[in-house]
Amino acid sequence: xxxxxxVGVAALLALAGCSQGVPAxxxxxxxxxxxTAAATPTAAVPAKFASGDVRISLVRQxxxxxxxxxxxxxxxxxxKALNVKLEISSGDGNNDKQAxxxxxxVTAKPDAIIVDHGFAQTVQPAIKKAxxxxxxxxxxxxxxxxxxxxxxxxxxxxIAKQVLxxxxxxxxxxGEVVYVYVAGFAPLDRRNETWxxxxxxxxxxxxxxQIGVVNGSTASAVADQAKxxxxxxxxxxxxxxxxDEFAKGAALAVxxxxxxxxxxxxxxxxxxxxxxxxTEPNSPWVATSATDPANVGRVAVRAAALxxxxxxxxxxxxxxxxxxxxxxxRDAGISSVEQLTAAFPGLTTPDVARVPWAAS
Ligand code: SR1
Numbered sequence: 371x372x373x374x375x376x377v378g379v380a381a382l383l384a385l386a387g388c389s390q391g392v393p394a395x396x397x398x399x400x401x402x403x404x405x406t407a408a409a410t411p412t413a414a415v416p417a418k419f420a421s422g423d424v425r426i427s428l429v430r431q432x433x434x435x436x437x438x439x440x441x442x443x444x445x446x447x448x449x450k451a452l453n454v455k456l457e458i459s460s461g462d463g464n465n466d467k468q469a470x471x472x473x474x475x476v477t478a479k480p481d482a483i484i485v486d487h488g489f490a491q492t493v494q495p496a497i498k499k500a501x502x503x504x505x506x507x508x509x510x511x512x513x514x515x516x517x518x519x520x521x522x523x524x525x526x527x528x529i530a531k532q533v534l535x536x537x538x539x540x541x542x543x544x545g546e547v548v549y550v551y552v553a554g555f556a557p558l559d560r561r562n563e564t565w566x567x568x569x570x571x572x573x574x575x576x577x578x579x580q581i582g583v584v585n586g587s588t589a590s591a592v593a594d595q596a597k598x599x600x601x602x603x604x605x606x607x608x609x610x611x612x613x614d615e616f617a618k619g620a621a622l623a624v625x626x627x628x629x630x631x632x633x634x635x636x637x638x639x640x641x642x643x644x645x646x647x648x649t650e651p652n653s654p655w656v657a658t659s660a661t662d663p664a665n666v667g668r669v670a671v672r673a674a675a676l677x678x679x680x681x682x683x684x685x686x687x688x689x690x691x692x693x694x695x696x697x698x699x700r701d702a703g704i705s706s707v708e709q710l711t712a713a714f715p716g717l718t719t720p721d722v723a724r725v726p727w728a729a730s
Pocket of ligand 1: 524555612613
């Protein structure tokens with residue numbers, strides 16, 4: 371890394387807790403963890419993994435969009451590293467299709483199942499059958515309805531808390547806000563709990579409109595809704611859009627209406643495309659709280675592999691997010707997720723569901 375880049379990375383880390391250069395209430399990026407050092411295996415590879423006979427079924431609710439594509443790439447990379455066959459299905463946003471895929475996965479008797487998102491009422495009946503069939507199960511961002519499953523989340527309360535800290539610092543704790551939310555998605559519901567509490571604690575912040583849609587073209591649908599909301603409420607200072615497809619749609623609306631100097635966006639998640647949107651000239655998207663989705667996908671597969679091997683796994687796994695702001699990204703010259711994870715070692719979590727027979 372050259373000197374200019376090193377200085378840039380230092381600037382990013384220094385500004386990680388700020389938005390627009392103003393100290394935010396949210397904590398800065400987690401300090402580099404000693405656990406990020408590469409670890410050597412401490413156990414022999416279990417025979418079933420060595421022979422390539424392990425099958426893990428990944429049953430997804432959604433698969434389009436940056437977040438879900440990166441997550442899958444991480445899951446596939448970890449499966450390859452562990453010599454696991456990953457059998458992937460997606461409901462493509464259709465909950466009945468996901469439920470059917472899950473029923474079929476249970477019938478196919480894989481060594482473990484990962485359920486990635488989903489609505490509790492549509493996936494829990496088949497999860498019950500998986501538990502009855504003694505198929506180990508990891509539930510990411512969905513309530514499995516059973517203590518038998520391992521749950522994996524990204525600390526969604528912290529995600530909301532971090533960006534709301536930035537929003538509060540930038541607005542001085544008062545002003546009109548448009549909120550983007552769709553109920554029923556567990557991570558969005560948890561972020562919403564934090565927003566509801568935040569509004570009670572900060573009466574100067576007024577939610578003037580709630581918009582939101584999750585479908586195959588979330589960003590453009592949210593852009594249309596955000597435009598209408600901004601035109602109906604010309605006093606709006608901020609949009610809280612805690613999912614990157616929401617934030618991209620909100621950014622499009624603000625730019626098209628020529629309001630980038632007036633309306634700022636507080637998002638969640640991070641991808642190379644998101645970094646491009648956040649750092650482009652006059653971008654209204656000033657802060658996001660994110661994990662590395664590829665790392666989360668890796669953790670899900672590691673947790674499932676540990677269950678297959680009969681290893682101990684915490685019942686509730688959490689991957690912590692980091693607050694990332696526009697100024698920090700620009701100052702550090704960060705233009706990709708690879709550069710971001712190099713600057714924020716805390717975005718990689720090898721100790722969460724560490725596999726003792728694998729190098730990390
Ligand atoms: C529709 S739910 C979208 C969220 O799921 C993951 O938790 C991502 O963080 C994304 O924001």
